[in-house]
Amino acid sequence: MIRKLAKSLREYKKPAVLTPIIIAIEVMLEVAIPFTVSYLIDLGIKLGDMGQILKYGGILVALALASLALGILAGRLSAIASAGFAKNLRRDMYYKVQQYSFSNIDKFSTASIVTRLTTDVTNIQNSFQMMIRLMVRSPLMIAFSLIMVFRINAQISLIFLFTVPFLGAGLYLVMTKAHPIFKRAFRIYDKLNRVVQENLRGIRVVKSYVREDYEEKKFKEVSGQMFKDFSAAERTVALTGPLMQFSTYAGIVLISWFGAKLIVARTMTEGQLVSLISYSMQLLISLMMLSMVFVTLTISRASAERAVEILDEAPDITNSENPVREVKSGDIKFEDVSFSYAGNWGNFALKDINLKIKSGETVGIIGGTGSSKTTLLQLIPRLYDATRGKVLVGGRDVREYDLKALRDAVAIVLQKNVLFSGTIKENLRWGNEHATEEEMVQACRLAQAHDFIVSFPDGYDTYVEQGGTNLSGGQRQRLCIARALLKRPKILILDDSTSAVDTKTDALIRQGFKNYLPGVTKLVVTQRISSITDADKIVIMEGGTIAAMGTHEQLLNENEIYRDIYHSQQKGGVLNEA
Ligand SMILES: Nc1ncnc2c1ncn2[C@@H]1O[C@H](COP(=O)(O)OP(=O)(O)OP(=O)(O)O)[C@@H](O)[C@H]1O
Ligand SMILES: [Mg+2]
Incomplete structure (x- = not known):
């Protein structure tokens, strides 16, 4: 000692x-x-x-x-x-x-x-x-x-x-x-x-x-x-x-x-x-x-x-011996993945997940709270390692990559997102410290954050308090999305990241992604079906497993739960508004 x-x-x-x-x-x-x-x-x-x-x-x-x-x-x-x-x-x-x-x-x-x-x-x-x-x-x-x-x-x-x-x-x-x-x-x-x-x-x-x-x-x-x-x-x-x-x-x-x-x-x-x-x-x-x-x-x-x-304490997520420094594409594959927060002997939060996502696809993920949506996504940038099975990105096991390279390629906007005390610009530069003024504005436009930022007297130099307490929940979420975009990722993961954003703005963000980020694989966790109706694939999570998977139309026809949720949300007027 x-x-x-x-x-x-x-x-x-x-x-x-x-x-x-x-x-x-x-x-x-x-x-x-x-x-x-x-x-x-x-x-x-x-x-x-x-x-x-x-x-x-x-x-x-x-x-x-x-x-x-x-x-x-x-x-x-x-x-x-x-x-x-x-x-x-x-x-x-x-x-x-x-x-x-x-x-x-x-x-x-x-x-x-x-x-x-x-x-x-x-x-x-x-x-x-x-x-x-x-x-x-x-x-x-x-x-x-x-x-x-x-x-x-x-x-x-x-x-x-x-x-x-x-x-x-x-x-x-x-x-x-x-x-x-x-x-x-x-x-x-x-x-x-x-x-x-x-x-x-x-x-x-x-x-x-x-x-x-x-x-x-x-x-x-x-x-x-x-x-x-x-x-x-x-x-x-x-x-x-x-x-x-x-x-x-x-x-x-x-x-x-x-x-x-x-x-x-x-x-x-x-x-x-x-x-x-x-x-x-x-x-x-x-x-x-x-x-x-x-x-x-x-x-x-x-x-x-x-x-x-x-x-x-040995950091349990480390670089492999000869790490791969380049992530070739935004392909994602889960092969028989099980995961427990407590290691091999704990309760499994994910059980035998098999999932294939091609580069550039948009995938919607829905499911009740505690159904392990966040857990599933956290395995992609190796915030946690799979307990069994493996997760592949760009055709390689995520454990083979250099951590920095992997995490630069996979931008995740966490459900519990955090802003740091400093100006808006400083916060955005977390995504990319060399970002130019134009790149920042572009990312903020895509995340529908530009308008509210310029409405502040200090614009991009507005001071963000610790934890972002001087911003509204939706403003914070949009800044976090812009920050992730600045990384120019191959995979973009949004974990319920527009929950506090009104449906119209939400739709605008989605539209922007579709038009301007065609090559980026997008994984979107949401509670609103309206946010993912045009996704290439929708995954329904239930108790740590994939309960159903398909396009909006397929699920509407085949899956009763999906149909129920869809109709109940539609009645709530959410869809029409979007
Ligand atoms: N850090 C952790 N340590 C131990 N257990 C955890 C941890 N984080 C989550 N869990 C457990 O894993 C399970 C799945 O949680 P997860 O956060 O993935 O659900 P979720 O689908 O994202 O839910 P929500 O829609 O509420 O965000 C839950 O039962 C939760 O209690
Ligand atoms: Mg979650």
């Missing part, structure tokens, strides 16, 4: 390595200080020798200044190293997420990915900074102090032989207990983020259904749960405090007691006792720091595991 994370250090390796080295030097200087003090007392102050006092006093000041300077330098370097590390780690995780397929994202949930990229990385950053500062400092300090104490008086140093292992065992127990609680707490963090995200994204719905109370209750529940878990974890971790203090004070009391006896017995000087106590203090403070490092490490271990999970 650590090796995996360390890969993100990259250009910050230098400060990350320099920090402990500088700190090691600083520690040596600091260790020399109490030693010098003992000389100052025993050779200078006690004998009243001004020359010696000045000499050792001077050394003392120099040592203090040097260690201060090194301390500041180490602080800076460690901040650079840890912030840089976090930056790289975040980038690596983000890049990885970009490679994820829809099913990878389904697995983590967006809320969890967000928490992992923010809170978890921050935790890792904090503990990394602490680690490079203290992981070297504390053990070194402990080792040096122990040596010094041993040199001054071997008997007294035996005290530490008891306190240190006692402390170590206590710390170990606390950490092993706290880790699982922290792990659980972070999962609740995900949940909290999900609740907040869902609420804010759907705030208009929440308000119009006057569901604020319910949402508040939901929030309170999750944050209450989080409070419980985090406080339980912190409570366990807080045990380290008393544990430390007990060992510290017990150590000091014992040293003072033995030390006083030795001075009376004239086997130790006062200066030695003073430096002995300073060394013991340093030693115990270092132990305390070390225990803090362990606390932070425990918290961040859970975070580190979660970050590594993101890095380790």
Whole structure:
């Protein structure tokens, strides 16, 4: 796990390595200080020798200044190293997420990915900074102090032989207990983020259904749960405090007691006792720091595991070894395709689909909600891979293509379409970043979007809010169609993409497609039969299978359900209007 994370250090390796080295030097200087003090007392102050006092006093000041300077330098370097590390780690995780397929994202949930990229990385950053500062400092300090104490008086140093292992065992127990609680707490963090995200994204719905109370209750529940878990974890971790203090004070009391006896017995000087106590203090403070490092490490271990999970997740839709970079035609073929969102053992959303569509054809797809229309279409640009059987585009298995080439050739306007914050032009350029002004206007005319765009004061430079909230549903749909057209695709898939567009405009869009995009294979999911009466083929989906297939006339004659829907929609006046 650590090796995996360390890969993100990259250009910050230098400060990350320099920090402990500088700190090691600083520690040596600091260790020399109490030693010098003992000389100052025993050779200078006690004998009243001004020359010696000045000499050792001077050394003392120099040592203090040097260690201060090194301390500041180490602080800076460690901040650079840890912030840089976090930056790289975040980038690596983000890049990885970009490679994820829809099913990878389904697995983590967006809320969890967000928490992992923010809170978890921050935790890792904090503990990394602490680690490079203290992981070297504390053990070194402990080792040096122990040596010094041993040199001054071997008997007294035996005290530490008891306190240190006692402390170590206590710390170990606390950490092993706290880790699982922290792990659980972070999962609740995900949940909290999900609740907040869902609420804010759907705030208009929440308000119009006057569901604020319910949402508040939901929030309170999750944050209450989080409070419980985090406080339980912190409570366990807080045990380290008393544990430390007990060992510290017990150590000091014992040293003072033995030390006083030795001075009376004239086997130790006062200066030695003073430096002995300073060394013991340093030693115990270092132990305390070390225990803090362990606390932070425990918290961040859970975070580190979660970050590594993101890095380790294998994108399940990847390029093949020698990808084909050109999609020859808009032919589509489904061969015995079955698909389940949960892999081979789940419920099959598509069952044994066989379907052949020739380049340039227009195919209408209708069926009740949940009949797997969207699922079927998502297999064509490989948003998901077929669980069994294969999908062919241009005569080749979609898995043989370079993903970018395939997705450039297959433009899909998703049912849940999304616009990004930015101008209309910027949004259109998602389809083709090099699109010229004329191409944009042409695509927008085809999608019946040009007229409403120029009616805005800023025209094509009108700012679209996040999610396109300042546009109407039908305007948004038409922009998404124009965006897809700019790709100049060989296959154009519209998943219920004109549901919010009035029937007249819908008919105009269809007419335009027929006249100006004759070579493009068009797949149109719709609830309105009127939208597809002139299609080359109409597919009726039912429960994940193809219930019937044929032209409008054939289906009218042969399929009772189709006839029923057609007549009921006609009565509704939908057809006449178009
Ligand atoms: N990401 C997903 N994970 C798991 N199951 C899913 C997922 N998306 C859809 N399903 C399931 O697959 C089935 C088919 O859904 P699909 O979205 O393809 O239907 P649809 O025909 O497009 O419906 P609609 O007309 O409402 O858009 C449904 O039972 C649905 O619950
Ligand atoms: Mg759908």
